[in-house]
Amino acid sequence: MSGAATGETAGVEWRLAAPLGLTYLAFFAAPLLILLVMSFSVDDNLGGFSLAAWAKFWGDPFYRGVVWDTLRLGLVTVAMTTLFAYPIALLFIASGPGLQRLLLFIVLLPLLTSVVIRTFAWIAILSREGVLNQALLALGLTTAPLNLLQTELGLVIALMQIEMPLMLLPLITVMRQVDPSLSDASRALGGSKWRTFRKVILPLSLPGWIAGATLVFASATTAFISQTVIGGARLVYLPTLIWQQAMVVYNWPFAAVASVTLLVAVLAGVSLFAMLGRFARTTA
Amino acid sequence: MPSPDLALPSDLQSQPLTLDAISHSYGESLAVDQVTLEVRAGELIALLGPSGCGKSTLLRIVAGFINQTSGRVVIADRVVDTLPPNRREVGIVFQSYALFPHMTVAENIAYGLEARGESKATCRERVKEMLATVRMEGFADRKPRQLSGGQQQRVALARALAVRPRILLLDEPFAALDKNLRLDMQIEIKRLQRQFGLTAILVTHDQDEAMSIADRIAVMSKGRIEQLGSPVEIYDQPETLFVNDFIGSSNRFAGVVESAGEGTYGVRLASGALWQVASRKPFAPGDRVVATIRPEQLVLTDQATAGTIPVTLKLSLPIGGELIHDVETGAGEAFKVAASRRPGEPVSPMAATHCALAPHARPVLFPQPAA
Numbered sequence: 296m297s298g299a300a301t302g303e304t305a306g307v308e309w310r311l312a313a314p315l316g317l318t319y320l321a322f323f324a325a326p327l328l329i330l331l332v333m334s335f336s337v338d339d340n341l342g343g344f345s346l347a348a349w350a351k352f353w354g355d356p357f358y359r360g361v362v363w364d365t366l367r368l369g370l371v372t373v374a375m376t377t378l379f380a381y382p383i384a385l386l387f388i389a390s391g392p393g394l395q396r397l398l399l400f401i402v403l404l405p406l407l408t409s410v411v412i413r414t415f416a417w418i419a420i421l422s423r424e425g426v427l428n429q430a431l432l433a434l435g436l437t438t439a440p441l442n443l444l445q446t447e448l449g450l451v452i453a454l455m456q457i458e459m460p461l462m463l464l465p466l467i468t469v470m471r472q473v474d475p476s477l478s479d480a481s482r483a484l485g486g487s488k489w490r491t492f493r494k495v496i497l498p499l500s501l502p503g504w505i506a507g508a509t510l511v512f513a514s515a516t517t518a519f520i521s522q523t524v525i526g527g528a529r530l531v532y533l534p535t536l537i538w539q540q541a542m543v544v545y546n547w548p549f550a551a552v553a554s555v556t557l558l559v560a561v562l563a564g565v566s567l568f569a570m571l572g573r574f575a576r577t578t579a
Numbered sequence: 580m581p582s583p584d585l586a587l588p589s590d591l592q593s594q595p596l597t598l599d600a601i602s603h604s605y606g607e608s609l610a611v612d613q614v615t616l617e618v619r620a621g622e623l624i625a626l627l628g629p630s631g632c633g634k635s636t637l638l639r640i641v642a643g644f645i646n647q648t649s650g651r652v653v654i655a656d657r658v659v660d661t662l663p664p665n666r667r668e669v670g671i672v673f674q675s676y677a678l679f680p681h682m683t684v685a686e687n688i689a690y691g692l693e694a695r696g697e698s699k700a701t702c703r704e705r706v707k708e709m710l711a712t713v714r715m716e717g718f719a720d721r722k723p724r725q726l727s728g729g730q731q732q733r734v735a736l737a738r739a740l741a742v743r744p745r746i747l748l749l750d751e752p753f754a755a756l757d758k759n760l761r762l763d764m765q766i767e768i769k770r771l772q773r774q775f776g777l778t779a780i781l782v783t784h785d786q787d788e789a790m791s792i793a794d795r796i797a798v799m800s801k802g803r804i805e806q807l808g809s810p811v812e813i814y815d816q817p818e819t820l821f822v823n824d825f826i827g828s829s830n831r832f833a834g835v836v837e838s839a840g841e842g843t844y845g846v847r848l849a850s851g852a853l854w855q856v857a858s859r860k861p862f863a864p865g866d867r868v869v870a871t872i873r874p875e876q877l878v879l880t881d882q883a884t885a886g887t888i889p890v891t892l893k894l895s896l897p898i899g900g901e902l903i904h905d906v907e908t909g910a911g912e913a914f915k916v917a918a919s920r921r922p923g924e925p926v927s928p929m930a931a932t933h934c935a936l937a938p939h940a941r942p943v944l945f946p947q948p949a950a
Contacts, residue, residue, distance in 0.1 A: 480677040482664040483642055484691030485742060494690070498681050 330551050339547035348548040352556065358536070365516050365533040366560055368447065372454045372515035373462075373508045379455065380462040380507065384500070385492075387463075388470050402463045405456055414524045417453040418444065421525070445527040453525050454515050461514055462507035469503025470496070498575070505572040512564045517557065533557040593620035593776040594655035594745045596641070601650030603636055610636040611647070612802035623772055623779040625789035628799035629825070634782045637799075638748050641780065643667045654745055665694070670744030670777075672768075674751040676735040678723035684710070684734050685719040691742035709737040712771070729760045736768065740775055747772060747779040753788055765792050786826050790814070798822045820869065820945045829871045830914035833947065836866040844944060846870055850888040850908045854936065858944040867947035874917035876940035879904060879931035887933040906934060 329341070337343035352358045387398050405413060420426045421443040428440040443449035473496065481491040519534035526532065531539075533553055540550035596618040603611040611633040618624045626634040639645045641652055643664035651658050659667050678687050688709050689702040697705070710716050713733040723731055732752065739747065752768065753761045769792045772779050783789050789796045790810045797807045798821075806818045817823035837853070838845035844862050846854045848870065856870055880887065893913075894905040902920040907913045916934060936942065 474675055474677060476673045476675055476677040477679060479642070479644055479664070480671065480673060480679075480738075481690070481694075482644070483667075483669055483671045484738065485665045485668075485694040486690070487665055487694070490694055495679055 330554055333548055334551035334555050336548050336551075339545070345548070348546075348552045351549065352552045358553075361531050361533055361536055362556060362560060364447075364530070365557070366564065368450065368454075368522075368532060369512040369516035369561075369564055371447070371451055372458060373511050375451055375455050376458055376462045376511050377504065377508065380459065380466055383459075383463060384466045384470050385496070387467050388475075399467075402460050402467075406460050410457070410520050411524075413457055414453065414521050417449075417456070417521075417525060421449045421452065444525060445529045447526075447530065450522065450525045450530065453521055454518060457518070457521060458511045458514050461510035462504075465506035465510070466500060466503040469506075470500045473499045501575045502572060505568050505575070509565050509568040512568065513561050516561055516564065533560070593778055595620045596655075596746055596778050596780070597651075597653040598637070598641070599651040599653060601637065601640060601647050601652070603633075603640060603645065603647045609802055611640070614650070614799075614802070614804055616797060616804065616807070618778050618780065620778055621773075621776050622794045623769070623777075623781060623792060625781040625783055625793035625796045626799055627783055627786060627789040627793075627796050627825075629784055632799040633802040634784075634799050635750065638750055638780060638782045641746070642669050642671055642748055667746075668742070668744050669746045669748055670739035670742065671748045671750065672732070672735050672739050672752045674754050676723075676731045676755075678731055678734055678738070680723055683720050683722060684715065684726070687723070687734055688738045688741050690738065695742060705741050709741045712740070712774075713737045713767075728756050729764060732756065732764055733767070736771060740771065740777075743775075745778070747775075747777040749779060749781040749783075751783055752781070753783070753785070761788070762791070768792060798825060800825075815941060817871075817943060820871075820948060823871050823943060823945070827873060828915065829873050830877070832870045832872070832912070832914075834868055834870050836862045836864050836868055839864055844868075846944065848888065849910060850912070852888045853885045854942060855886075856942045856944050860944065860946075862944065862946075869945045869947055870942045871945065872936065872940060872942045874903065874915040875901075876937045876942075877914075877916040877934055878918065878937050879906070879916055880933050880935045881931065882935075883933050884935065887935040889932060890934045892931050904931075906931075 332341055333339070334348055335344055335346065337345045337347070383398070383402070387395055390398065418425075422428070423440040423442065423444075425443075427443065428437075431437045432440065443452070477495050477499070478491050481495045482488075486494065516532070517534055519538065522530070522532045523535050523538075526535070533556065537550050537553045537557065540546045540553060598614055598616040598618075601611055601614045602609065614633070614637060616624070626637060628634050636645065640647045643659070643662060646660070652660055654667070654669075679690065682690070685706050688706045692702045692705055706719065707716075710719060713736055715730065715733050715737065718726065718730065718734075723734065726734065735752075749768065753764055756764055765788065771777075772792075781789065781793060793810060795807060795809055796813050798805045798813060800821050806813060806822045808816075813822060813826055817826060823829055832848045832850070834846040834848040834854070836844050837847045839862060842859065843855055843857050846856050846868060848854065854870060862868060879890075879892070883889065888908055890906040890908055892904055892906050896903045896905070897920055900920055902918050902924075904916040904918070905913065906916055914934075
């Protein structure tokens with residue numbers, strides 16, 4: 296009886312998944328395959344076979360630099376988001392329900408505004424005459440306005456705010472499930488607040504951090520609008536490069552190489568975090 | 580009262596704990612109201628009460644997780660109010676055990692020792708000693724999730740005791756255990772508490788727990804201690820109707836004081852029976868009172884006297900070694916009579932017509948509560 300039931304369930308599951316599966320096949324897997332073929336083509340008609348685009352991309356230190364810059368941008372954004380996310384998450388866990396709702400709203404706010412608006416708002420904040428520089432000048436913390444636009448620092452600051460919900464939501468979800476009496480137990484056993492965080496809260500929140508870090512990394516490395524608008528022409532990352540090659544230079548095979556590279560780079564980053572997760576689980 | 584046959588380890592000294600007029604309010608609501616309690620060195624006191632009576636708040640104040648609104652916590656002549664939890668040297672066993680899930684049993688037990696900066700060798704030795712104390716040798720490398728509830732509790736105890744605390748706080752430690760295991764763990768905790776000469780506070784809503792292991796019980800209600808006394812005193816001489824109703828089961832009878840002698844009062848019950856009740860509380864003839872009596876202090880009989888209540892027997896239930904009779908007076912008052920059951924005895928033994936006080940019965944008088 297149970298065998299028949301499972302057989303039936305399996306059949307139903309397969310058919311239910313079919314529409315989405317076919318959609319993915321037609322609009323995700325197929326284009327990806329075309330992209331891969333394109334990267335080995337001579338021109339944008341998918342004609343011929345050539346390693347020229349790959350050789351040009353990886354042979355040129357400038358393009359290798361772009362790959363490295365993109366990966367570094369992802370890692371630095373993950374690091375900075377982590378640094379700011381943990382205090383907020385700890386505050387959230389310690390707050391009452393009213394403050395929690397308010398915090399959650401503030402955290403979610405970046406997701407509720409359009410990327411373009413958020414990014415231009417950051418231009419208003421980061422520019423030489425912007426809010427941040429005026430505040431720093433007024434406080435006497437700097438004598439000349441800082442150059443934040445078109446710098447990696449400015450970009451990371453903007454990305455951090457934009458990506459913060461992606462880090463915070465999984466982190467808060469996991470930290471909420473941690474029994475609050477574990478912190479109490481640590482404190483009662485003589486553990487300082489810092490020790491309690493390092494030895495108890497941090498290890499137990501790792502699954503949430505890994506999920507958040509994965510999302511932030513994938514999102515920061517591919518954040519085309521923020522990278523272009525705040526980074527400008529001076530900072531080139533892979534998404535910008537792909538856009539230039541595909542839409543301005545019209546070198547589609549080369550754009551395809553950059554695309555496949557970006558895809559692999561992001562996947563590598565994501566699997567790195569997943570591996571960290573497995574490592575944490577086995578040692579935890 | 581540490582038993583004389585269990586010698587204390589030399590470095591352990593029992594220390595008294597005093598709560599001095601502690602009050603605590605969460606915003607507007609008063610959770611703890613002027614509680615004063617002296618826990619003697621080596622004594623185990625149970626804070627017993629329904630949820631929301633302030634017992635858990637009081638425990639968290641002693642541990643230092645909450646700063647009380649007013650009052651002082653004194654451990655061995657030292658006011659500890661300004662000390663953070665990690666410097667109070669208080670051991671806690673939580674209801675959920677709160678074992679660190681990512682650490683092994685040994686790492687859990689060593690946690691407090693490492694936090695105190697003990698050497699690796701000391702930690703190893705103490706962990707081994709504590710595992711032996713709670714009879715969990717051979718489980719050192721297990722993770723908490725691989726242990727049963729009772730085993731987790733033993734580890735939680737070992738972890739709390741490894742740092743040689745001055746005070747042991749037990750927060751509903753048996754609530755998550757099934758009934759058979761509960762008694763074993765109660766005995767275990769009592770044994771360790773005596774062996775380590777610990778001054779201990781047990782927070783519980785379960786009167787059986789409190790009765791079985793506490794030296795004294797503080798019954799709490801609405802942030803106050805209603806009565807503090809030995810388990811027997813609390814059971815036999817409840818000072819308030821709340822304590823009377825909260826501890827054990829008991830029958831209430833409304834009545835009027837007819838005569839007042841020297842500490843003994845003649846009380847006429849609504850059913851017409853006249854009871855002679857001893858009471859330390861003063862009453863005057865004409866006072867409306869409530870007389871309470873435990874079911875096991877009543878007996879069913881066929882003979883009517885001045886002190887018997889005419890009843891009809893509705894139902895008899897054999898509950899283990901007891902037989903519980905559900906009876907009703909002519910006026911419709913229902914109450915219970917308990918008798919020890921003889922094996923083989925028929926469940927409904929007789930058509931009893933009256934209910935009388937047992938020879939050893941000690942009814943308790945309370946003023947009739949307003950409305």
